[in-house]
Amino acid sequence: MGNSRIEDIFFSVTERELQWQIGRDPKSYNNPKKLEPERFLSSDIDYKGKDFEVIPFGAGRRGCPGIQFAVAVKEIALANLVHKFDWALPGGARGDDLDMTESTGATIHRKYPLKAVAILYSC
Numbered sequence: 001m002g003n004s005r006i007e008d009i010f011f012s013v014t015e016r017e018l019q020w021q022i023g024r025d026p027k028s029y030n031n032p033k034k035l036e037p038e039r040f041l042s043s044d045i046d047y048k049g050k051d052f053e054v055i056p057f058g059a060g061r062r063g064c065p066g067i068q069f070a071v072a073v074k075e076i077a078l079a080n081l082v083h084k085f086d087w088a089l090p091g092g093a094r095g096d097d098l099d100m101t102e103s104t105g106a107t108i109h110r111k112y113p114l115k116a117v118a119i120l121y122s123c
């Protein structure tokens with residue numbers, strides 16, 4: 001993985017497009033368009049704004065000030081959702097039925113919001 005030079009691309013795109021382009025930069029990623037989150041398992045990329053390949057919390061002086069808190073509580077929040085509920089798609093839909101079209105913004109998000117049905121888990 002190489003280093004993206006943020007100044008090379010910053011002025012040619014709007015801020016909304018910037019993260020999208022960084023995340024798909026073939027200079028930084030092999031097979032950049034493939035969803036492959038495990039690529040980060042053995043990566044030493046700093047996601048807190050020092051390296052620009054992944055900037056989920058932004059970077060620089062306007063970077064997210066909640067980063068320490070978010071990193072500390074994200075596992076507890078996710079663990080609670082998985083522990084307390086079974087999850088399903090509405091109407092018996094399956095993963096393959098989902099429209100994964102993307103929309104742009106400060107972060108890339110789904111064009112069509114994911115509707116998930118939470119079923120309280122009882123043993």
Ligand code: HEM
Pocket residue numbers: 055056057058059060061062063064065066067069070074106107
């Ligand atoms: C997983 C959780 C979070 C993510 C992914 C996230 C992501 C971001 C991003 C991308 C920005 C824009 C940074 C930029 O423009 O360079 C931002 C800004 C900000 N975040 Fe977060 N954030 C998270 C949680 C939090 C939490 C928990 C707090 C507060 C307790 C917080 C407070 C803020 C504030 C106040 C700003 C505006 C900073 C400014 O404009 O100077 N964030 N965040």
